[in-house]
Amino acid sequence: MSDPRDMVLDTLTRNGTVDDGTMLHLPSYADRYTDIPRLIRLKFIAQVCPELRVSALELAIDHVKTTYNVKLYDELYKTLCVEVSRKSLKQLKENGELSEPDGSEASTSSGRARMEVPYDSYWVEDNTMEATLMLQELDAELNFKKSNCGSANVRRILQDIGDHYEKSGNLQMAVKFYARARAYCTSSENVIIMFRNLIRVSIYMENWWHVLTYIDEAKQYAFGFENLAQEVPARLSCAAGLANLGLKIYKSAAQYFLNTPFGRYDYDKIVAPEDVGLYAGICALATFDRDKLQLHAINSESFKPFAQLAPKIWNILAKFCEGQLDTCAEMLREIENYVRMDVYLSPHVDKLYDMIMARLVHKRDRKTNTDSGKRHRS
Numbered sequence: 178m179s180d181p182r183d184m185v186l187d188t189l190t191r192n193g194t195v196d197d198g199t200m201l202h203l204p205s206y207a208d209r210y211t212d213i214p215r216l217i218r219l220k221f222i223a224q225v226c227p228e229l230r231v232s233a234l235e236l237a238i239d240h241v242k243t244t245y246n247v248k249l250y251d252e253l254y255k256t257l258c259v260e261v262s263r264k265s266l267k268q269l270k271e272n273g274e275l276s277e278p279d280g281s282e283a284s285t286s287s288g289r290a291r292m293e294v295p296y297d298s299y300w301v302e303d304n305t306m307e308a309t310l311m312l313q314e315l316d317a318e319l320n321f322k323k324s325n326c327g328s329a330n331v332r333r334i335l336q337d338i339g340d341h342y343e344k345s346g347n348l349q350m351a352v353k354f355y356a357r358a359r360a361y362c363t364s365s366e367n368v369i370i371m372f373r374n375l376i377r378v379s380i381y382m383e384n385w386w387h388v389l390t391y392i393d394e395a396k397q398y399a400f401g402f403e404n405l406a407q408e409v410p411a412r413l414s415c416a417a418g419l420a421n422l423g424l425k426i427y428k429s430a431a432q433y434f435l436n437t438p439f440g441r442y443d444y445d446k447i448v449a450p451e452d453v454g455l456y457a458g459i460c461a462l463a464t465f466d467r468d469k470l471q472l473h474a475i476n477s478e479s480f481k482p483f484a485q486l487a488p489k490i491w492n493i494l495a496k497f498c499e500g501q502l503d504t505c506a507e508m509l510r511e512i513e514n515y516v517r518m519d520v521y522l523s524p525h526v527d528k529l530y531d532m533i534m535a536r537l538v539h540k541r542d543r544k545t546n547t548d549s550g551k552r553h554r555s
Contacts (some may be wrong), residue, residue: 187442195529198222198229200269200515207236209449213253213343213381216249230260245308246346247301255293258294308345315341332361336374343378347379351378369395376416385423387491392417408441415453416443422456422521427529431460435473448521454480454487456522458494463532471498503538509533 203222207215225231234257241250288383315338322330339354355374360370372395379387391412399409418433434457442450461474474480474494484491489512496505509530517523 181551182250194224195226195514195517196228197514198226198518199228200512201229201518203229203232203236207240209445209451211446212244213346214447216244216246217381218520220253223522224519226518231257231264234260242297242300244346245263245304245341245344247305247308249346250297250301254296261294291554297459308341312338312341325355328361328483329363332358332363335361336370339374340349345356348378348382352382354398365398365405366418368398369405372398373413376413378408380416382418385420388416388420389424410434411438412441414438414441415442415448417458418453418456419448422460422525425525425528427460427532428464431457431464433474435461435477435480437483438479450483451486452519452521454483454485455490455516457483457517458487458490459516459529461531462494462497463529463536467498470494497537506537 182295202221207219209452210218217235219233219240223233223237226233234253238250238253238257241253284469313333314491319331319334319338322334335354335358341350342348342351342354352375354370355378358371358374359368370393374390376388376395379385380389395413396410399405414433414437416436418430421427421430421433434453437453439450442453448456457480460472461470474484475498485492489508493505493508493512496502496508513526513530517526522529
């Protein structure tokens, strides 16, 4: 019987890229997300998967033009030009049309490749002007309402300015203005919205300790209100799971993801429901014993809707609980490329897979020893 660790092949090349992107249908995947999360994920896929790089960059460029983030547009455009040029030169070499990579022909071909990717200077100029004028209007409105209006109006403008900076890609300034809104909140709902804004942007920035701090503050605030005491912790469970995953606290991450309520799930812009099933399954498989996995994942009615959207990880969990360890390892190998293309799971794949494989080996060895003992006694 083969060692499960030997069955999990390394799907990364030596330069740290995923060598096969066929498991991911990129347009459908991108459609799961909106706003900054879509850009974050597409940019990451472009970084780690050469096969999908051009497609991911093109989708990202299309989407960034719905924002005010000119800086990111320029970055994505330059990266796409380089990649298109590289592929064009590679094709010319393969066709025998280019013999000297550093010669004039290469330079001409590179230039032709860059011409294939038009730069939208009109959008850049128009977008920059629109963003500047809008920010000036918001600043003027904030100053006016501070002098002439009540707290509710000031809070709304501060949030609008935070939204504007977020849309422009200036996340540090977005955090600053969202936090300033606290002093002008006039209801418990306002306060929770303020915390959710801070949590969301901190996730984008991967400031995981800040995420947990804001979650704790939101929970402490919610405990003072009967209608929020249970609802707020449940709604923030996915964000807490993501922060614990980012901090490599995998057992807590698994518990938070498994406790995320499907019916009240509203972090889908950042983590699609399918992702919750994947994250919960991988983290739980690495840290939960069989009984706890059976109880909190396989038999959990609250987790089942997420698991149904991630059937492959559900089957892996089932095979583990059934003791089909080699099959479990093989199925993990099959999804590894996909897992490595997830921006939040990718940094932890090696560690989590090592933890899982070590458990599979331990369970298999223990089962082998038990079976040997039974045969010896008989």
